[in-house]
Amino acid sequence: MYIAIEGIDTAGKSTQIALLSRNYPEAVITKEPGATAIGKEIRELVLSAKAKSKKAEFLLFLADRAEHIKEVIEPNLKKRMIISDRSVVSGVAYALIQEEISETAIVHLNRFATNGIYPQKVFLLRLSKEELEFRLSQKELDGIELRGSDYLLKIQGAIIKAAELLDIELIEIDATQSIETINKEILSTLNS
Numbered sequence: 001m002y003i004a005i006e007g008i009d010t011a012g013k014s015t016q017i018a019l020l021s022r023n024y025p026e027a028v029i030t031k032e033p034g035a036t037a038i039g040k041e042i043r044e045l046v047l048s049a050k051a052k053s054k055k056a057e058f059l060l061f062l063a064d065r066a067e068h069i070k071e072v073i074e075p076n077l078k079k080r081m082i083i084s085d086r087s088v089v090s091g092v093a094y095a096l097i098q099e100e101i102s103e104t105a106i107v108h109l110n111r112f113a114t115n116g117i118y119p120q121k122v123f124l125l126r127l128s129k130e131e132l133e134f135r136l137s138q139k140e141l142d143g144i145e146l147r148g149s150d151y152l153l154k155i156q157g158a159i160i161k162a163a164e165l166l167d168i169e170l171i172e173i174d175a176t177q178s179i180e181t182i183n184k185e186i187l188s189t190l191n192s
């Protein structure tokens with residue numbers, strides 16, 4: 001099974017993935033962007049937010065995704081549990097709010113990059129504005145996080161729309177709960 005943990009920056013994705021890696025020691029743990037050799041270079045480039053063109057930024061994330069699917073997801077899809085920090089759902093959500101590329105093109109280009117391979121279940125860790133602003137105040141912000149909490153909350157809404165457009169099952173979880181409670185909610189869905 002291929003699953004993804006989604007949510008805006010600081011939602012707790014890496015924290016939950018660290019716990020899931022203990023719950024599923026045989027699983028392939030991966031992430032977007034930056035899981036492959038080329039992906040690491042792309043990650044550095046996109047997080048610097050140097051691209052002036054939103055289309056260029058979108059295409060860089062797509063290139064990372066295409067390489068990730070070919071190098072990590074496809075070879076393991078039938079044999080192993082795959083748990084990914086972000087997925088095509090982030091790709092569609094971040095592009096939707098730029099409003100520079102049509103919905104149809106966003107979905108079509110993501111299908112092209114992924115060969116139509118999408119996670120079977122996606123967990124959205126949902127943050128409140130207050131908790132998001134608190135967590136952002138506790139860290140050094142990258143170029144994308146510097147766009148601010150209103151921008152990130154719009155992305156959170158767009159994640160729900162992206163899952164609908166891609167026809168992917170989305171399980172919403174209140175990310176302000178304790179780390180252990182969230183882990184239990186994810187496990188109970190996976191075991192049901």
Ligand SMILES: Nc1ncnc2c1ncn2[C@@H]1O[C@H](COP(=O)(O)OP(=O)(O)OP(=O)(O)O)[C@@H](O)[C@H]1O
Binds near residue numbers: 008012014
């Ligand atoms: N349920 C929780 N309650 C309180 N704090 C949490 C919770 N989950 C994670 N945190 C804290 O919030 C911060 C961000 O968590 P984490 O790095 O897991 O988020 P992320 O979604 O992976 O972020 P990013 O997308 O920015 O990499 C960390 O300091 C982490 O310890």
Ligand SMILES: Cc1cn([C@H]2C[C@H](O)[C@@H](COP(=O)(O)O)O2)c(=O)[nH]c1=O
Binds near residue numbers: 086091092
């Ligand atoms: C996949 C994807 C990601 N982003 C953004 C979201 C985050 O701000 C960064 C990734 O950082 P993280 O620490 O790994 O969460 O990139 C995006 O804008 N578009 C995408 O397709």
